[in-house]
Amino acid sequence: MNALIRYSPLLILAVAWEASSRLGLVSPLALPPLSDVVTAWIDMIKDGELVTNGLTSMYRAFAGLSLAIVIGGVLGIAMAWFKPVNVLLSPIVEIFYPLPKSALIPVTVIWLGFGDGSKILLIFLGCMLPVTIGAFNGARSSERHLVWSARSMGASRLRMLWDVVVPSAMPELLNGIRTALALSFILLVSSELIVARKGFGYLIGSLGANGTYDAMYAVVFTVAFLGFAADRIYLLITKRALAWRA
Amino acid sequence: MARMNGTAAAETPNGLPEKAARVAYRLAWGFARVFSVLLLLGAWEWLAASGTFTPFQLPALSKVLVRIWADITTGDFFINTGLTLYRALAGFLIAAVGGVIIGMAMSRLRIARWFFDPIISVGFPMPKIAFLPVIILWLGVYDVSKISMIVFDAIFPVVAATVIAIQGVERELLWSARNMGAKEREVLWQVVLPAALPQIMTGLQVALPLSLIVAVVTEMLMGGYGLGGAMMTASRFANSVGVFAGIVEIAVVGYVMVKGMAILRRRLLIWHPEAHEPSTA
Numbered sequence: 001m002n003a004l005i006r007y008s009p010l011l012i013l014a015v016a017w018e019a020s021s022r023l024g025l026v027s028p029l030a031l032p033p034l035s036d037v038v039t040a041w042i043d044m045i046k047d048g049e050l051v052t053n054g055l056t057s058m059y060r061a062f063a064g065l066s067l068a069i070v071i072g073g074v075l076g077i078a079m080a081w082f083k084p085v086n087v088l089l090s091p092i093v094e095i096f097y098p099l100p101k102s103a104l105i106p107v108t109v110i111w112l113g114f115g116d117g118s119k120i121l122l123i124f125l126g127c128m129l130p131v132t133i134g135a136f137n138g139a140r141s142s143e144r145h146l147v148w149s150a151r152s153m154g155a156s157r158l159r160m161l162w163d164v165v166v167p168s169a170m171p172e173l174l175n176g177i178r179t180a181l182a183l184s185f186i187l188l189v190s191s192e193l194i195v196a197r198k199g200f201g202y203l204i205g206s207l208g209a210n211g212t213y214d215a216m217y218a219v220v221f222t223v224a225f226l227g228f229a230a231d232r233i234y235l236l237i238t239k240r241a242l243a244w245r246a
Numbered sequence: 247m248a249r250m251n252g253t254a255a256a257e258t259p260n261g262l263p264e265k266a267a268r269v270a271y272r273l274a275w276g277f278a279r280v281f282s283v284l285l286l287l288g289a290w291e292w293l294a295a296s297g298t299f300t301p302f303q304l305p306a307l308s309k310v311l312v313r314i315w316a317d318i319t320t321g322d323f324f325i326n327t328g329l330t331l332y333r334a335l336a337g338f339l340i341a342a343v344g345g346v347i348i349g350m351a352m353s354r355l356r357i358a359r360w361f362f363d364p365i366i367s368v369g370f371p372m373p374k375i376a377f378l379p380v381i382i383l384w385l386g387v388y389d390v391s392k393i394s395m396i397v398f399d400a401i402f403p404v405v406a407a408t409v410i411a412i413q414g415v416e417r418e419l420l421w422s423a424r425n426m427g428a429k430e431r432e433v434l435w436q437v438v439l440p441a442a443l444p445q446i447m448t449g450l451q452v453a454l455p456l457s458l459i460v461a462v463v464t465e466m467l468m469g470g471y472g473l474g475g476a477m478m479t480a481s482r483f484a485n486s487v488g489v490f491a492g493i494v495e496i497a498v499v500g501y502v503m504v505k506g507m508a509i510l511r512r513r514l515l516i517w518h519p520e521a522h523e524p525s526t527a
Contacts, residue, residue, distance in 0.1 A: 007364045008360075009360065009361045009362075009365060088282045091281075091283050098455060098500040100461075101459060102459050102460075102466065103462055103474070103492065103497070107489055107493060110302065111303060186459070189375050189376045194466055205379065208382075213383065216379060224372040224377070230371075
């Protein structure tokens, strides 16, 4: 009941959408009624179009993001822990961090073509730096006292890295990964809209070009919902993972 | 930095070597900062010259620089950069002003909070870029739709940051201002907004790069002039020198924008304790 009141504005918007389209306030071409969009969605689920393209997109996002988390996290912690790595890499990070990652779309296509490879590379490159910076800031701010006491208790350097620095870098690292998660969806959809033969973005583009707008809206909202759901699930998991801190 | 220089200087006994040590330190540090970038650029030129990659996959840095120089002398660079910056900044400004207003309304008016809260919490994590074809359908492919898309993407972090910022303003500040007879309007302008400014700036610092990302994507998809559009044209003609030149140009614009924002933040928040800490932005 509480949730109903809380989310009532969204319901109102949905009703306004349906009504304005049914009553002809806006052209049904520009805004097909919500009910038509839902029917189109069910049809696309039935004939499998949405599922196959969705799985392709999810695979790309997952592969790119996983690579970014592993490599970006390791780089960030290494930068915080080994001075030479920091001196060598931080100028490069500083230069590439503000680069709008969408600019890399044509280059990844030149390197790896129209398929999965170019999308995975793009998502990896685009998502790596937020993770790196999160890991770097987290590991750098790990409390000196913890490091000192670990050292005085005879922990080796590697042991300290694993037992003290990595756990204390966790909160900021997880925050960086959350940014990367949102970014991965943006990069996925925009690269698929620009050049692809499969995936959500491709589906949206081709449905729009055919003029089947109800189906296009269905895919757009599916992607938007998946992005939203991924973020919420991620938040739940990280809350669990960081329960030891409270 | 300054503090490190200070301690190094204190250890040296007399004046002259101290100065020399400081200069040497500066030079070494400055060199260390550009060393890896030079290394990277050198590796690029060398890899391209070595023939490991075809010139299509990796054109030589020197060729890309020649192309950028040509863009500058013909004025294309300024037209494209100007257009991209205009769209990104126009969208960013609308999102900044609108976002702060919505955020302020949400924290003062219950009805605004009731209406916008679910929209923001659902809309923020959504990949808004998926709505691009819808925006094209409604508004066409020209500046209006590009700027609308940028506003749509950039406004969420601003609203969220403003709401959190205003919630975080210390009660004592409000109480003492009211106690000293400030009117609600004065409280808002002289207490709430300044106290909330650091967090609002953080939201703006998220929104600005986002505006540029979206500006480039919309230009790539809708065509026309602009840095993204020029890159896409080069890509269609398999002109990889043009594509790489585009990346370098966009990287420079992005770097200048982000740095400018960080400097603006330090200026605006000079009174705030955070101004004395080094920032990574």
